[in-house]
Amino acid sequence: MNRQLDTSISHAVAVGEAVCSIAPLSPLPDPADEPGPSELIALLCLGAGLFLGWSALFYLFGALLVPWELETALSKAELSLGLTAAILVAALIAPFAGRLIDDGHGRLLLGxxxxVGALGLAGLSMSVGHKSFVLAWMVVGAGQGACLFEPTFTFLARVLRQRARRAILLVALIGGLATLLAYPAAALLTDLYGWRIAVGSFALMTAFVMAPLMYAGGALLEPASLHLDRETRNRAGRLALASARRRPAFWGLxxxxALLAIAEGMILSHAVSAMVEFGQIEAVALLAMTILGPCMTAGRLCMLWFKPNGASFAIAVIAAMGMATGIAxxxxxxxxVGIGLIAMSVFGLGYGLIIVLKPILVSECLGYLSIGAILGALxxxxxxxxxxxxxxAALLWEHGGYALAILAATIAATLGALGLVAIALSRRD
Structure with missing residues (x-):
């Protein structure tokens, strides 16, 4: 009995020493000073890269869904399977992306x-038939999982810790304007040269402008996170992730x-087609999606201006309910004409806040240690x-029109908001 007690005490001491040894050489620095010029330049690079990346690797699908449906022999469901395949690949990559960020390879991952995303777009511009269309989107999905908001915000949360909230908001302010580029540019290029040239143009932009920006932004920030040896870092990371999975907040989040993602995916991919079916002209529907980005940015500006510290969950609940209201x-x-514009504005305000609040909510509930692995698992x-x-959404459209798909998206967003309420209440107990 005494031997077992001694062993337990020794193990506890060893774990304590391992955790304490992290403090002086933490891979998660928490500097108190204001960000220097190099950090601000890095955030601008990342923001500009995400502005281009979201335009090319995600919003491009919604911008070209109507032309694809008219000019190809593919149905709405077959076309939607392309984006579904892309995001599924991104889902599979997410945990590995988180580990790479924890290991100090963020710059390589983002750039x-x-x-990879540009390569997928190049393949998409030359695709013929359903198989090649879906395959190209799968490659695009690999890029999505490595360089869009999720990995970028995880990277910022890991490197900057407490100060990551401000950094994430600054980056998201720029990146959130992507609809201003995606929908008008895709429509203009498609009208002038056809959708293949439009997609090819976005591929070139992604390869020669976005990739260098993302790598440069990561390179300027990452050196501060490369102080721990790999063995100590991995051991601490495994303990933190295992501890997070034992907490109800992990599963609640x-x-x-996931529920909010269902609503997000349905609306961002089908909103234009849905508004056209409901009786709106396509030009107005495209305008509604174009102003989505500025509305996302407006919500983030308010959050940056008022600095609502300690109110992250309250803001997240309001944002999720805003998504549900806009969808409804x-x-x-x-x-x-104004109803569609107001609907997407309200949805955009809520959606834009939810994106930037995700890593903040996770860090408040589960801590910063191994946040890359935790966010990757989530x-x-x-x-x-x-x-x-x-x-x-395409399957629901086939069975009951877009009214049924919109109802499903509204319910998903509402349930997501209620889930956040439950987590917030449990944290008060």
């Missing part, structure tokens, strides 16, 4: 992911994020739900 308004968009079901959403 390399953009190059996972379910809530879409069936009435054909009655008046991202897998979230991305899976996001992947299923476009195809699921």
């Amino acid at each position: 390399g992911g953009a190059l 996972m379910i809530s994020f 308004m879409l069936p009435f968009s054909g009655e008046h 991202a897998l079901p979230c991305f899976t739900a996001l992947a299923a959403a476009p195809y699921g």
